[in-house]
Amino acid sequence: MANFYAADAKLLPPGSPLVEGRDAIRAFADGMFAAGCRSLDLKTGDVIKRAIVR
Secondary structure (H helix, E strand, O other), X not given: OHHHOOOOOEEOOOXXXXXXXXXXXXXXXXXXXXXXXXXXXXXXXXXXOOOXXX
């Protein structure tokens, strides 16, 4: 799941503190699944397009 997020993404789960960064989102998701969660309802708040500089 975490691979869908940018390296600097933020996740704001209801009733929990802000989760910042892909690695932290991965750890949060792993904990949810380990606790028995089997489905998610994700809502996108903002999408920011970034230019690729070469």
